[in-house]
Amino acid sequence: MLRGTQNNRRCEKRNIPAPGMKMTVQATKNEKTKLFEPIRMQVHLPEKFPEKYRSAVVRAAEMCTVKKSLASPPSIEVLAKPNTLR
Secondary structure, rough: HHHHHHHHHHHHOOOOOOOEEEEEEEEOOOOOOOEEEEEEEEEEEOOOOHHHHHHHHHHHHHHHHHHHHHHOOOOOOOOOOOOOOO
């Protein structure tokens, strides 16, 4: 995830200890609809990460292109083309 990388760089610039910081995404499938809901993004912070920067990390993760695309889904085109590769 790009925002996870950007969060790490932002911490490095500010001398905030961030070794081990990572982002995970968990998608749970609704058995009735067979759709994923909810989808959770979690930023795993190091043990000594400053409390005052937690909300900034969450805000940065909320700007993730994948997260924004899922929140406002684009149209999806499905095409069928003859195979031209041989």
